[in-house]
Amino acid sequence: xxxxxxxxxxxxxxxxxxxxxxxxxxxxxxxxxxxxxxxxxxxxxxxxxxxxxxxxxxxxxxxxxxxxxxxxxxxxxxxxxxxxxxxxxxxxxxxxxxxxxxxxxxxxxxxxxxxxxxxxxxxxxxxxxxxxxxxxxxxxxxxxxxxxxxxxxxxxxxxxxxxxxxxxxxxxxxxxxxxxxxxxxxxxxxxxxxxxxxxxxxxxxxxxxxxxxxxxxxxxxxxxxxxxxxxxxxxxxxxxxxxxxxxxxxxxxxxxxxxxxxxxxxxxxxxxxxxxxxxxxxxxxxxxxxxxxxxxxxxxxxxxxxxxxxxxxxxxxxxxxxxxxxxxxxxxxxxxxxxxxxxxxxxxxxxxxxxxxxxxxxxxxxxxxxxxxxxxxxxxxxxxxxxxxxxxxxxxxxxxxxxxxxxxxxxxxxxxxxxxxxxxxxxxxxxxxxxxxxxxxxxxxxxxxxxxxxxxxxxxxxxxxxxxxxxxxxxxxxxxxxxxxxxxxxxxxxxxxxxxxxxxxxxxxxxxxxxxxxxxxxxxxxxxxxxxxxxxxxxxxxxxxxxxxxxxxxxxxxxxxxxxxxxxxxxxxxxxxxxxxxxxxxxxxxxxxxxxxxxxxxxxxxxxxxxxxxxxxxxxxxxxxxxxxxxxxxxxxxxxxxxxxxxxxxxxxxxxxxxxxxxxxxxxxxxxxxxxxxxxxxxxxxxxxxxxxxxxxxxxxxxxxxxxxxxxxxxxxxxxxxxxxxxxxxxxxxxxxxxxxxxxxxxxxxxxxxxxxxxxxxxxxxxxxxxxxxxxxxxxxxxxxxxx
Ligand SMILES: Cc1ncc(C[n+]2csc(CCOP(=O)(O)OP(=O)(O)O)c2C)c(N)n1
Ligand SMILES: [Mg+2]
Numbered sequence: 103x104x105x106x107x108x109x110x111x112x113x114x115x116x117x118x119x120x121x122x123x124x125x126x127x128x129x130x131x132x133x134x135x136x137x138x139x140x141x142x143x144x145x146x147x148x149x150x151x152x153x154x155x156x157x158x159x160x161x162x163x164x165x166x167x168x169x170x171x172x173x174x175x176x177x178x179x180x181x182x183x184x185x186x187x188x189x190x191x192x193x194x195x196x197x198x199x200x201x202x203x204x205x206x207x208x209x210x211x212x213x214x215x216x217x218x219x220x221x222x223x224x225x226x227x228x229x230x231x232x233x234x235x236x237x238x239x240x241x242x243x244x245x246x247x248x249x250x251x252x253x254x255x256x257x258x259x260x261x262x263x264x265x266x267x268x269x270x271x272x273x274x275x276x277x278x279x280x281x282x283x284x285x286x287x288x289x290x291x292x293x294x295x296x297x298x299x300x301x302x303x304x305x306x307x308x309x310x311x312x313x314x315x316x317x318x319x320x321x322x323x324x325x326x327x328x329x330x331x332x333x334x335x336x337x338x339x340x341x342x343x344x345x346x347x348x349x350x351x352x353x354x355x356x357x358x359x360x361x362x363x364x365x366x367x368x369x370x371x372x373x374x375x376x377x378x379x380x381x382x383x384x385x386x387x388x389x390x391x392x393x394x395x396x397x398x399x400x401x402x403x404x405x406x407x408x409x410x411x412x413x414x415x416x417x418x419x420x421x422x423x424x425x426x427x428x429x430x431x432x433x434x435x436x437x438x439x440x441x442x443x444x445x446x447x448x449x450x451x452x453x454x455x456x457x458x459x460x461x462x463x464x465x466x467x468x469x470x471x472x473x474x475x476x477x478x479x480x481x482x483x484x485x486x487x488x489x490x491x492x493x494x495x496x497x498x499x500x501x502x503x504x505x506x507x508x509x510x511x512x513x514x515x516x517x518x519x520x521x522x523x524x525x526x527x528x529x530x531x532x533x534x535x536x537x538x539x540x541x542x543x544x545x546x547x548x549x550x551x552x553x554x555x556x557x558x559x560x561x562x563x564x565x566x567x568x569x570x571x572x573x574x575x576x577x578x579x580x581x582x583x584x585x586x587x588x589x590x591x592x593x594x595x596x597x598x599x600x601x602x603x604x605x606x607x608x609x610x611x612x613x614x615x616x617x618x619x620x621x622x623x624x625x626x627x628x629x630x631x632x633x634x635x636x637x638x639x640x641x642x643x644x645x646x647x648x649x650x651x652x653x654x655x656x657x658x659x660x661x662x663x664x665x666x667x668x669x670x671x672x673x674x675x676x677x678x679x680x681x682x683x684x685x686x687x688x689x690x691x692x693x694x695x696x697x698x699x700x701x702x703x704x705x706x707x708x709x710x711x712x713x714x715x716x717x718x719x720x721x722x723x724x725x726x727x728x729x730x731x732x733x734x735x736x737x738x739x740x741x742x743x744x745x746x747x748x749x750x751x752x753x754x755x756x757x758x759x760x761x762x763x764x765x766x767x768x769x770x771x772x773x774x775x776x777x778x779x780x781x782x783x784x785x786x787x788x789x790x791x792x793x794x795x796x797x798x799x800x801x802x803x804x805x806x807x808x809x810x811x812x813x814x815x816x817x818x819x820x821x822x823x824x825x826x827x828x829x830x831x832x833x834x835x836x837x838x839x840x841x842x843x844x845x846x847x848x849x850x851x852x853x854x855x856x857x858x859x860x861x862x863x864x865x866x867x868x869x870x871x872x873x874x875x876x877x878x879x880x881x882x883x884x885x886x887x888x889x890x
Contacts, residue, residue: 105405109163112478114401115468116187117158121428122454123183123196124150126461129447131199145296146207148426148437149176152292152398153259156421157184159404160257160288162479167487168254170235170609172220172228174261174290175208185216186464187479193462211638217490219609221638224630226267227598229287231634232256233277233416234595234602236285237587239610240560241536241603244582247612253414257286263295265308269631272592277416278315279590281560285416290398292425293349296438302349305420318417322407325400327392336376343371344393356394356424356433360386363393394432398423492611497534499694502723503687511718513711513754514647516683518547520690521617525554531615531694536603538587539619540596544576546619546647548586553577556584593620593628597635597644604640604697604706615694616642622649622710623662636674636706641697643690647711649679650825651851651859652754658851666752666830669708670782677782679710679824681756682718685731685779686711692732712754712825714856733806734784735776739763742772747819747874750776750834755823755865761887762821762870769883770874776810781830788837811838819877821845823865843873 105113128147153174161184165171173181182205185191191205195215198204206214208223220235222228236256242248264270277285293300312319324332324341332341344352355363364381367389372378384392397403398421411417426432429450431440442450451458455467465472505519524532536558537548557563559580567574589595596618602609603616625632625646635642646665653660669677676696680686686709693707719738721727730736738760741748747770751759759775767773778784784807791805804812811834814820820842822831828846835842847863860866867887875883 105402105409110402110405112470112475113158113162113405115470116162116475116478117155117401118454119187119464119468120158120180120183121151121154122456122467123186123462124154124179125429125442125447125450127179127183127196127199127205129442130197130461131201132441133444133447135197135201145176145438146179147429147442148294148431148440149174149261150179151427151429151432152290152423152425153177153180154427155399155401156288156290156404156423157181157259159401159408161484162482163405164408165257165484166252166254167484167490168252169484170219170232170254170256170490172222172232172258173209173218174259174264175222175225175228176261177259177290178205178207178209181209181218182214182216188482188485191216196462219490221634223637224634225261225264226269227631227634229258229260229264229267230269230273230595230598231601232258232287233273233282233285234599235605235609236282236416237277237280237599238602238606238614239284240280241558241587241614242606242610242612244558244560247610251611253284255284255286257288260287260289261295262289262291262293262300262305265289266295269592269594269598271311272590272595273598274311274315276590276592276595280587282316282416283414286411286419287417288419288421290423291420292398292423294353294425294435294438299350299353299435309420312418316415318411318413318415320407320411320417320419322397322403322419322421324403324422325395325397326402327395327400329403331380331392334380336373336378336380339371339373339377340367340380343367350435353424353433353435356390356427357431360384360388360390360393363389394424394427396422396424399427491608494607494611494613496698497530497613497615497694499531499691499698501691502728503691505683505687507683507718509718510715511683512713512715513680513683513686513709514547514645514713515715516686517645517647517690517709517711518550519683520687521548522550522554525551534613535615535617536585536587537617537619538589538596538599538603540589540593540624541591542620543586543588546621546645548619549576552586555586556581557586557588558582558584593624594631596620597628597631600642600644601631601635601638601640604635604642605638607641613698615697617645618642619645619647621653621660622646622665623660625662625665625668629668632675633672636672639674639705641704641706643693643697643707643709645709645711647709648713649710650712650754651847651863651865652712652714652825652856654851654854654856654859657853661851662826663847663850664827665710666781666824666826669710670785670830672708674705675708675782676705676780676786677708677710678780679753680731680779681716681751681753681777684718684721684723685777688723688728688731689779710753710826714754716754716757730806731779732783733787734780734782735778735807735810737774737810738777739773739775741774741814741818743813743815745772745774745814745818746770746878746880747821748774748776748814749821749823749870749874750778750831751823752778752781752831753825755825755860758860758865758867758870759823762867762874765867765871765883765885765887766874768885769881770878773874774814778831781824785833807834807837811840814838814840816840819843819874821870821873821877823870825860825865841877843877845869845873
């Protein structure tokens with residue numbers, strides 16, 4: 103489809119403006135802003151220039167309001183410049199690029215004001231996010247929730263070195279399994295990374311791989327000038343030379359300029375005939391312009407490539423580019439942290455017809471009529487629907503969730519029971535929950551939920567075992583109405599999928615309540631993706647089970663130690679480790695509501711669960727107890743006024759803590775037992791209260807843990823116990839200055855029974871008793887647990 107010449111000229115002018123503004127933003131941050139020394143920037147200038155044309159083509163012409171984009175981290179200044187031209191970004195924030203509260207170094211959904219669709223920063227994750235966002239759009243579509251909204255394309259602007267990140271390959275395979283569509287990845291093939299020039303020939307491997315996975319691959323190698331030159335006599339020889347030129351040499355020549363290109367071309371293909379004439383017809387500047395005219399820098403070629411797509415299959419565009427194009431260090435292998443000097447900028451400014459003091463003016467230096475440019479920008483299709491952030495109403499969650507009680511249960515089992523009860527009903531909550539698991543659906547107790555709600559697939563697919571009438575506990579029929587997304591083992595994919603599902607309210611205007619399950623130790627496998635999901639404020643619940651040593655016979659490779667510290671440390675994630683299923687039911691109800699709260703009030707939820715079946719407490723769940731559980735702790739046995747020691751436990755070690763407290767109570771006064779359902783919430787409440795008291799002197803607010811520990815005498819000891827790293831609970835001694843012994847696991851696990859391992863790692867009842875003795879004076883505790 104031919105693009106109207108006037109429009110093309112407008113787009114080319116705007117793309118030059120975008121290159122200018124993004125470069126000026128970076129220059130300003132480095133050379134002009136007062137006290138900018140600490141903000142000196144590497145990585146942005148060359149990397150941004152690389153994408154200026156491609157992003158201008160997309161944002162000013164190709165994108166539609168329903169499309170969503172993940173921008174390569176270092177192209178952030180280009181994104182902000184485009185938004186500035188649209189009027190969505192302020193000069194003030196651009197002047198403060200990388201500064202406190204300024205435009206962000208890497209596009210951020212939560213911190214930037216200019217409508218970032220997906221945050222990026224840790225390379226590779228934003229790319230995969232678009233793939234999963236597309237699957238989520240399919241999910242919303244299949245469930246009949248798109249209403250009159252159009253399907254968007256999920257687009258990633260990808261640095262070629264990002265392709266080294268393994269999570270991209272994991273996502274590709276998963277996308278293929280789910281019939282991925284409406285996804286475009288535009289690779290900025292500048293053949294440079296941070297340190298170096300990219301390995302020769304790597305791209306052919308990628309190309310084959312994309313095609314294998316059913317993607318269309320569109321290579322945009324030559325710009326219009328090049329294609330015209332190829333048509334001249336001798337042009338074919340020039341094309342061959344370009345095709346065979348090694349990446350490093352091409353980059354080096356782009357840096358050196360037209361004369362260097364001329365010398366190489368003359369030496370290598372000069373024929374004293376047509377080819378020589380072709381080269382000689384051009385001045386050095388013209389020759390450089392020709393040789394730098396790779397597809398990714400040619401507006402017309404990029405527009406043609408994008409507009410030619412007439413199908414919904416995923417597409418990978420490989421756009422040849424030059425890192426730092428148009429800037430003095432273009433192509434130099436060290437240019438990642440390259441910055442233009444003041445003198446270089448002055449020269450470039452003059453060449454762009456930009457007057458000193460007019461650098462931020464939107465149309466300065468362009469020959470087009472400003473009114474026409476303004477009208478053009480006002481009419482860009484991308485902005486036609488106004489604000490791109492959507493919202494969705496809150497889904498009602500009952501105060502408490504039901505489950506079928508049993509005398510002995512594990513929290514993992516309880517998790518399955520609670521979901522099963524939800525699945526049995528026809529509430530809006532049940533309709534909006536969507537589960538996902540990386541090949542551990544059954545072993546994390548999601549089976550009952552899946553039996554009732556079915557697997558999701560865009561096309562119906564019967565469970566062969568069922569159609570063959572082979573008895574099986576599980577029904578794996580898949581349909582567009584299914585509510586479970588079965589993933590391959592890659593945990594990264596789970597978290598990026600949760601990230602995409604957990605933004606559906608904002609991206610699709612339809613709220614989903616995603617619940618993912620995995621084995622607790624493998625959180626670490628997907629940790630960066632989990633962090634990424636939280637960073638962009640996606641909302642989900644993750645049930646990680648089994649945790650700690652409780653998966654005893656599986657050995658150290660399947661046991662988790664430091665995940666409670668991740669639970670405390672991860673921002674945007676409220677972590678819980680209940681012992682009893684009635685606590686879990688309260689936490690899940692709280693969690694589904696927490697996932698829907700606006701802004702800083704809400705967040706995602708992490709449940710650290712266990713397969714250890716323990717005796718359940720029989721009790722009535724009062725509103726007070728419910729509140730205490732969600733705030734993090736309650737007294738399972740209240741300490742008396744003269745307490746000498748208390749035991750504070752979290753999670754599956756409850757039986758040991760209960761038993762030890764009984765023994766200790768025989769010879770120590772007023773012993774208390776503190777049940778901690780969320781050390782994370784307790785800690786967060788404690789630090790928030792201290793900050794409040796510091797910030798607003800005179801405020802009396804006490805946190806939950808301060809109130810709980812307030813009645814303890816000053817010399818009362820605290821023994822903490824967790825099936826995880828002891829540091830998770832060790833801070834409790836600082837709350838009111840009590841001496842404390844922290845029991846937990848610090849070393850890789852062994853195979854064995856839970857009893858064996860709890861004894862070996864010092865978190866059994868006797869270890870708790872020993873710790874209590876060490877904190878108190880008086881005769882030894884009379885009785886201990888007998889060895890079995
Ligand atoms: C997970 C991760 N590792 C390392 C980095 C640091 N880093 C930022 S950009 C970059 C290389 C980028 O190369 P490429 O993707 O080709 O982009 P270009 O700069 O060429 O545009 C690296 C290693 C990062 N941001 N994220
Ligand atoms: Mg690169």
